[in-house]
């Protein structure tokens with residue numbers, strides 16, 4: 001059976017720790033050929049075995065700065081230091097679609113606002129944790145950030161909640177309480193049953 005998707009590009013957003021990677025991991029495991037990853041640009045040197053145009057688009061700082069200024073990139077506030085490097089260009093997303101694959105962008109609220117200014121017309125999905133308390137428990141349980149980083153993420157999550165409440169911010173809001181239920185809802189949002 002052919003699986004029809006509701007759109008060629010999806011944006012998955014939500015507070016850090018809301019479960020985006022967990023859900024995407026399940027999705028890519030179940031549908032290994034449907035989705036493609038956009039190739040990011042970076043100004044760092046290639047490591048051994050890395051190929052230009054395959055692992056990354058390796059570019060100079062000058063080129064990257066110029067293209068960011070020209071609005072060719074999706075801008076987001078990364079928690080991991082280097083603003084926008086690696087970064088996702090609009091063309092890199094379009095390249096995935098041209099290859100016949102579905103592109104899913106896992107980005108923060110700032111990224112969502114940035115994508116909305118481009119010609120990309122994705123479906124916007126918000127992954128919402130059941131509550132701030134649960135989000136905190138999950139972030140702490142993940143044991144990947146120190147206290148400072150956890151507090152930064154919790155503070156940012158409040159803005160993410162506020163933004164998601166605005167009408168038309170997202171096409172679909174999925175509350176990630178029970179993982180399997182949230183996953184079923186995600187598939188429902190991605191695969192168009194009416195086709």
Ligand SMILES: Nc1ncnc2c1ncn2[C@@H]1O[C@H](COP(=O)(O)OP(=O)(O)OP(=O)(O)O)[C@@H](O)[C@H]1O
Pocket residue numbers: 014015016017018019020021022023138139141142176177178179180182
């Ligand atoms: N439905 C769920 N029930 C219980 N735990 C969950 C659920 N979904 C995710 N988790 C756990 O919560 C933690 C955060 O999930 P995950 O890393 O997927 O979040 P994320 O949104 O990708 O975060 P980041 O934006 O920081 O990458 C992980 O330890 C994950 O195993």
